Amino acid sequence: MDNMGLGIIFEGNNLLRLLGGLWITIKISFISVFVSIFLGIILGMIMTVNSRIIRVITKIYLEFMRITPQLVLLFVIYFGATKVFGIDIDGQTSAFIVFILWGTAEMGDLVRGAILSIPKHQFESGTALALKKHQVYLYIIIPQTIRRLIPQAINLTTRMIKTTSLIVMIGVVEVLKVGQQIIEANRYTAPDAALWIYGVIFFLYFIVCYPISKAATILEKKWASN
Amino acid sequence: MKKITKKLFSAVLALTLAFAVGCSNNEGSSKSENSGSKAAYRTVQEIKDSGKIKIGVFSDKNPFGYIDSDGKYQGYDVYFAERIGKDLGVEIEYISVEPASRVEYLETAKVDIILANFTVTDERKEKVDFALPYMKVALGVVSNDNNLITDVKQLEGKKLIVAKGTTAETYFSQNHPEIELLKFDQYTETFNALIDGRGDALSTDNTEVLAWALQNEGFTVGIDSIGAIDTIAPAVTKGNTDLLNWINDEIKALAEEEFFHKGFEETLKPVYGDAVKPENLVVEGGIVE
Numbered sequence: 001m002d003n004m005g006l007g008i009i010f011e012g013n014n015l016l017r018l019l020g021g022l023w024i025t026i027k028i029s030f031i032s033v034f035v036s037i038f039l040g041i042i043l044g045m046i047m048t049v050n051s052r053i054i055r056v057i058t059k060i061y062l063e064f065m066r067i068t069p070q071l072v073l074l075f076v077i078y079f080g081a082t083k084v085f086g087i088d089i090d091g092q093t094s095a096f097i098v099f100i101l102w103g104t105a106e107m108g109d110l111v112r113g114a115i116l117s118i119p120k121h122q123f124e125s126g127t128a129l130a131l132k133k134h135q136v137y138l139y140i141i142i143p144q145t146i147r148r149l150i151p152q153a154i155n156l157t158t159r160m161i162k163t164t165s166l167i168v169m170i171g172v173v174e175v176l177k178v179g180q181q182i183i184e185a186n187r188y189t190a191p192d193a194a195l196w197i198y199g200v201i202f203f204l205y206f207i208v209c210y211p212i213s214k215a216a217t218i219l220e221k222k223w224a225s226n
Numbered sequence: 227m228k229k230i231t232k233k234l235f236s237a238v239l240a241l242t243l244a245f246a247v248g249c250s251n252n253e254g255s256s257k258s259e260n261s262g263s264k265a266a267y268r269t270v271q272e273i274k275d276s277g278k279i280k281i282g283v284f285s286d287k288n289p290f291g292y293i294d295s296d297g298k299y300q301g302y303d304v305y306f307a308e309r310i311g312k313d314l315g316v317e318i319e320y321i322s323v324e325p326a327s328r329v330e331y332l333e334t335a336k337v338d339i340i341l342a343n344f345t346v347t348d349e350r351k352e353k354v355d356f357a358l359p360y361m362k363v364a365l366g367v368v369s370n371d372n373n374l375i376t377d378v379k380q381l382e383g384k385k386l387i388v389a390k391g392t393t394a395e396t397y398f399s400q401n402h403p404e405i406e407l408l409k410f411d412q413y414t415e416t417f418n419a420l421i422d423g424r425g426d427a428l429s430t431d432n433t434e435v436l437a438w439a440l441q442n443e444g445f446t447v448g449i450d451s452i453g454a455i456d457t458i459a460p461a462v463t464k465g466n467t468d469l470l471n472w473i474n475d476e477i478k479a480l481a482e483e484e485f486f487h488k489g490f491e492e493t494l495k496p497v498y499g500d501a502v503k504p505e506n507l508v509v510e511g512g513i514v515e
Contacts, residue, residue, distance in 0.1 A: 012295025075330070082334035086266075171321050171336075173285070181293045184286035185300075188497055191441065 008186050008193045009200055017182070021175035022204050028095050028174075029161040036103025036160075037153065041145075043104055044111020045137065058108070065105035071166050073098045078170040091172040095164070103160055110152045114145040147223050154216040158209045175204060267335045267463035270314070270472045278317045281307045282337035285322035289497045290343045303341045305489040306360060306460075310339070313476060329353050332463045339473070340461045347456075355464050357473040358512025359457035360486055365394050366432030367449040368420070368439050375427045376448040381405045387416045387425035394429040397453040420445070436501050451506050457514055474512065481511030 009015055047058045065073075078094040081087045089097070118141060126136035168177040179197045186193045273279050283303050284291035291303040299307075299320050311318035321337050328344060331337045332354045345363070346356050367386075369375040375384075387408045388394045398405055408425045410416045417438060420428040428435065432450050439447045462469045480486070490504045 008295075013297050014295050017297055075327075079327075079330045079334045079336075082336065088334075088336070168322070169324055169327055171323065171327075171331075173322055177285070177322070180286045182295070184288045185292045185294055187288050188437070188441065 006196050008182060008190055009196060014182050017178050018175060018200065018204070021173060021178035022208070024092075024172065025161065025164045025174045025176075026208060028092065028099060028167065028172075029157075029164050032096060032099035032103050033157045033160055035100050036107045036156075039100070039104040040107025041111050041142065043108030044115060044145075047108055047112040048115050062105045062109055065102050070098060070102060070163055071169060073102065074166060074170050091167065091170045094170055095167045095172055099160060099164075103156065106156055107153065110149055110156065111145060114148040115141060117148060118144055147220075150216050150220055154213055157212055161209060162205065175201060267466040267469070268338055269466070269468040271468075273316060273338060273469070274314060276316075278319055279311055279314060279339070280319045280321055280337045281310070282321045282323040282328065282331050282340045282342055283307060284342045285320075287343060289493050291341070300493070302361070302489055302493040303343060305493050306486070307339075307341050309480070309485065310341075310473070310476065314472075328461075332461060335463050338462065338469060343458055344461050345456050346459050350461075353464060354461040355466065355470050356459040356461050357470055358477045359459040359509045359514060360477060360512075361458040361507055362455050362509050362514055363458065363507070364432050364451040364455045365397060365429050365453040366435040366447050367427050367429045367452065368435040368445055368447045369427035370420075370423075371444050371446055373426060374446055374448045378402065378405075378449065378452065381427060384427065385425040387419050387428040389413055389416050389430060392430055393453065393456070394431075398429065401453075417442075432506065433502075436498055440497075440499060440501055447501065450502070455514065457509065477512050481513075484510060486510055 009018070043058065046054060047062075049055070074094060077089060077097050078091060081089050081094075122140055122144070123136060126140045127133075131139070164174055165176040167174055173181075179201045183194045183197050268276070283299060283301075285293050285299070287301070289301050291299065291301040294300050304320075307318060307320070321331070323331055323337070323340065323342050325342075328340050328342055329350065332340055340354070343361075344350075344356075346359065350356070367375060367378075367381075375381060381402070382404050384406070385408045386398060386405050387410065388398065390409050390411055395407065395409065398407060408419065410419060413430070413434075416428055416430070419425055421442070427448075429452075432447070435447050436450065439445045460473050462473070486508045487504055487510070490508050494502065494504075494507065
């Protein structure tokens with residue numbers, strides 16, 4: 001009986017399956033985060049434009065993404081698109097779409113805040129140096145924005161990684177679901193497996209998220225000393 | 227701000243309407259429905275031509291649908307699914323479903339059949355088409371061996387533990403008001419209460435109490451079938467009569483070889499042992515006595 005729970009992890013393909021699940025989690029969250037950061041910076045810049053219509057449209061988009069639970073968004077894309085338009089989108093693609101839409105909205109708002117926090121004279125000095133508008137952004141504003149963004153962006157990234165556990169609802173089996181499958185498969189032979197499996201999953205999430213926040217701290221320190 | 231709220235509201239409204247339209251398309255007669263609802267189900271011939279059938283099963287409900295350590299689907303539901311694939315002569319693509327998403331999977335025709343311990347209810351019948359049942363569940367009552375309860379009459383004046391919102395709660399409060407009920411929010415709490423002796427007996431789905439009694443020495447299921455019998459059946463997309471008829475014919479044909487008894491032996495017996503008589507769970511040929 002002792003160490004039965006731990007033994008389950010090494011039984012058959014269990015460990016491989018857990019790592020396979022982790023790979024799905026990493027793939028979906030990392031690609032979504034990467035695309036979201038890129039699109040979010042663009043959206044953030046658009047949100048600072050001095051036009052009422054653009055501000056209203058982006059605000060609606062942002063609030064919609066923020067208010068709607070991610071689970072509902074997943075259902076809307078995965079099942080809703082098929083019901084209403086007859087488009088059959090597979091689970092992983094739906095997950096990418098939802099996470100990119102959500103990530104871009106959140107990231108866009110962070111970028112908007114960061115840009116607005118940059119003193120106005122930075123824009124003006126750039127213009128005074130005869131830089132074109134895109135040059136002001138590219139060389140002066142964006143580099144400063146990104147530095148200010150790091151803490152919140154990391155927060156968003158780890159949140160997105162953890163939220164991927166919802167995609168099981170649309171049939172994509174990720175690390176947490178694999179864990180539950182293993183626990184359930186052994187519920188009669190090793191009832192204490194749950195503790196061990198969840199422990200391993202905790203550890204897997206940790207080794208994914210920790211380096212990210214560590215890297216962020218190093219970057220922040222480095223920039224602060226410059 | 228007011229303006230934004232208004233626009234947001236209309237956007238949400240528009241989306242809701244779009245859904246309502248999409249959903250209402252699913253109803254109506256079978257022929258027009260297939261073209262009306264954008265999600266098209268597949269007929270038996272179409273499934274055969276594609277060489278693959280998509281079956282939605284549970285991946286974490288041992289012993290009905292789960293994945294073994296080699297990553298293979300196993301269980302009572304899967305045992306039947308395998309046979310369907312074999313008799314259709316097609317490969318099976320299993321899709322891991324959750325209790326809350328089973329109806330949606332059929333409504334959008336993302337699976338051909340749901341074989342995930344799907345209990346037949348009137349509410350669900352409006353949204354999906356159920357085939358003949360292959361299993362039945364009722365309530366069971368488990369109690370301490372020292373004070374074993376084998377008949378409902380023995381419960382009079384005693385405390386019966388139930389979980390809130392379960393069929394057990396409804397059944398006993400409606401049919402046996404003379405029995406005092408001790409209610410808890412969670413399943414684990416109910417079982418702990420029985421171990422502590424806070425109640426004399428506990429009632430929930432018979433499959434659950436039977437499995438639990440096996441793990442916990444000193445407790446036995448004295449009543450293994452009581453209350454209304456619920457049936458469990460395969461389900462297909464509403465209007466897919468072609469596939470529905472095929473499954474019904476299959477279930478009737480399989481009765482001859484007592485297929486579901488074999489399924490019981492292979493998948494449920496290792497778990498329940500002799501504690502469960504197959505007659506209390508298995509349904510052959512779709513006939514529930």
